[in-house]
Amino acid sequence: MKRSNKLLSKIVLLSTILMVWGMGCNVVDIDDRPDPNNSELQNILDNPSRSDISTLVSGTEAGLRTELRIYHINVGMIGREMYRFLSAEPRNTGDLLGKGNAQLDAGSFYITRTWASFYRVIRNANITIQAATTLNDNGIYSDEELNGTLGYARTMKAYQYLMALTQTNENGIRQQLEEDIFNTGDLLSTANSYQLIADLLDEAATNLTNAGSTFPFNLSSGFDGLNTPETFRQFNRALRARVEVYRSQPDWNAVLTNYLPESFIDETADLEFGAYHVFSTATNDLLNPVFADPQAGSGDSWVAHNSWVEDAEAGDLRIDQKVQLRDEPASLDGLTSDYGLFVYQSQTAPMPILRNAELLLIRAEALAQRNNIGDLDAAEDDLNVIRNAAGLADFNRGTGGQAEVIDEMLNQRRYELFFEGHRWVDMRRYDRLDELPIDRPEDNVWSSFPIPENENL
Structure with a gap:
C-alpha cells in the first residue's frame, strides 16, 4: 500500500483520532463515543474537501487490517484449523478452546479489540458518508461522485458488521447510526443483524450502479481489477452472496440468479482473483499480522x-x-x-477478503441445496474446478445424492479456504461443531463470542 508521506501522515493522524473515539485511553473501554467538540472532526463534517474523502477512504481500507491477527486466531483456533502456541498468552489455549472450566470472557482482548476495530471502521465510513453528502450539497461533488463514495462506504460498513457478527453469532451486533456518529443504535438480534447487513449491501449496490465510471478516490492494489464503481459492485454482490448463505434460511435462488451472476465469479479465471488486504514495509504501513516462521519454537x-x-x-x-x-x-x-x-509465506503476503474460489464454492453449495439432478451435476462441475486446481481427480457422487455433494462442498471449503476465516462458520451453520476434533477431553467448541461487556448496556 504505497502512498506519499504527506498522505500517510494524514492517515495516521486521522487513524489516531478514530482510535481515541473508538477506544478511549483504555484498549478495552470501547463504549466511549466520539467527542462532538473535537474541532478536527467537526471541520471534516462541516467543511470537507476532496482530499479529506481520499484520506477517509484510505484510512477505512487501512483500518480493515487492524486486528486481523486476533480475529484469525479466534476463528482459526475455535474451528480447530490451527493453534497459536504463545506461552505468554495462556488464553489462546485456555479460553478459546474451552479448557477445563474456562469460558469466553466478555472483557478479554480477543473480543473487545476486534469489536472496537470493526466499529472504528464503521464510524469512519459514516464520517465519509456525511462528508461526501456535504460536498454534494455544496456543489463540489457530482451526484455520480456522491453515489460512488456512498457505495464504497456502505459496502465497507457491511463487511465490518459481518466480521463482528461472525464472532458474536446469536448474540447479534449493535447498529451504528449512519446519520449520527456520536450515538449508537440498538443491539440487534441475529436475524435483524443479517438483515441490516443485507440491506446495506443492496443500498450500496444501487449507489454503485449510479456512480459513473470512476471513483473520486483511489483504492489500494488489494482491489486491483475491482477498483471502479462497476467492478467494485461485483465485489459488493460477492459479499451479498456470502451474507445470504450465512443466514439461517438462505434464499438459494437469489444467490444463484441475483447475487452470483452480478459478482466476479468465473470458473475459467484464476481462483485467487478477488479483493485482498495488502501489506508493505513502507513507513506507517503494516506487515502481514499472521505471517510466522513455520519452524518457530514452541514459545x-x-x-x-x-x-x-x-x-x-x-x-x-x-x-x-x-x-x-x-x-x-x-x-x-x-x-x-x-x-x-x-x-502466508512472507511479511507482505496479501490476505484474501473474498476471492473467486469462494464464489465457486458458494455456487456449488446453492446448487446442492436446491437439490435438483441438474443442479447437483452443476455443483459437481464447480467442485471439480476447485479439485482439479489442487491436483485431484473429479468428484463423482455416483449413486449418492445431495448429502454427498454437501459433504464434498464442505470438505473443499475446508482445504481451499484454509485459515481464511471460514471453517468455524461453516461447521456452525451446518450444525456440525460436534464434528470438530477435541484434543483434550474437557475442551469445548464455542458457537459464539459474547458481546463485549462494555456493550451490554
Whole structure:
C-alpha cells in the first residue's frame, strides 16, 4: 500500500483520532463515543474537501487490517484449523478452546479489540458518508461522485458488521447510526443483524450502479481489477452472496440468479482473483499480522491442526502449499502439532477478503441445496474446478445424492479456504461443531463470542 508521506501522515493522524473515539485511553473501554467538540472532526463534517474523502477512504481500507491477527486466531483456533502456541498468552489455549472450566470472557482482548476495530471502521465510513453528502450539497461533488463514495462506504460498513457478527453469532451486533456518529443504535438480534447487513449491501449496490465510471478516490492494489464503481459492485454482490448463505434460511435462488451472476465469479479465471488486504514495509504501513516462521519454537509458534493434514486426500497440492512439516513438533498446554502454518509465506503476503474460489464454492453449495439432478451435476462441475486446481481427480457422487455433494462442498471449503476465516462458520451453520476434533477431553467448541461487556448496556 504505497502512498506519499504527506498522505500517510494524514492517515495516521486521522487513524489516531478514530482510535481515541473508538477506544478511549483504555484498549478495552470501547463504549466511549466520539467527542462532538473535537474541532478536527467537526471541520471534516462541516467543511470537507476532496482530499479529506481520499484520506477517509484510505484510512477505512487501512483500518480493515487492524486486528486481523486476533480475529484469525479466534476463528482459526475455535474451528480447530490451527493453534497459536504463545506461552505468554495462556488464553489462546485456555479460553478459546474451552479448557477445563474456562469460558469466553466478555472483557478479554480477543473480543473487545476486534469489536472496537470493526466499529472504528464503521464510524469512519459514516464520517465519509456525511462528508461526501456535504460536498454534494455544496456543489463540489457530482451526484455520480456522491453515489460512488456512498457505495464504497456502505459496502465497507457491511463487511465490518459481518466480521463482528461472525464472532458474536446469536448474540447479534449493535447498529451504528449512519446519520449520527456520536450515538449508537440498538443491539440487534441475529436475524435483524443479517438483515441490516443485507440491506446495506443492496443500498450500496444501487449507489454503485449510479456512480459513473470512476471513483473520486483511489483504492489500494488489494482491489486491483475491482477498483471502479462497476467492478467494485461485483465485489459488493460477492459479499451479498456470502451474507445470504450465512443466514439461517438462505434464499438459494437469489444467490444463484441475483447475487452470483452480478459478482466476479468465473470458473475459467484464476481462483485467487478477488479483493485482498495488502501489506508493505513502507513507513506507517503494516506487515502481514499472521505471517510466522513455520519452524518457530514452541514459545511462539503458529501451527496447523494435525487433522487437516491427516484427513487430506492423497495428492492434494494444497497441503504442501499451506503447511510445512516441522523439524520438531511444537507443543504447549497439552497440545501438539507436527506442521507449521505457511498459508502466508512472507511479511507482505496479501490476505484474501473474498476471492473467486469462494464464489465457486458458494455456487456449488446453492446448487446442492436446491437439490435438483441438474443442479447437483452443476455443483459437481464447480467442485471439480476447485479439485482439479489442487491436483485431484473429479468428484463423482455416483449413486449418492445431495448429502454427498454437501459433504464434498464442505470438505473443499475446508482445504481451499484454509485459515481464511471460514471453517468455524461453516461447521456452525451446518450444525456440525460436534464434528470438530477435541484434543483434550474437557475442551469445548464455542458457537459464539459474547458481546463485549462494555456493550451490554
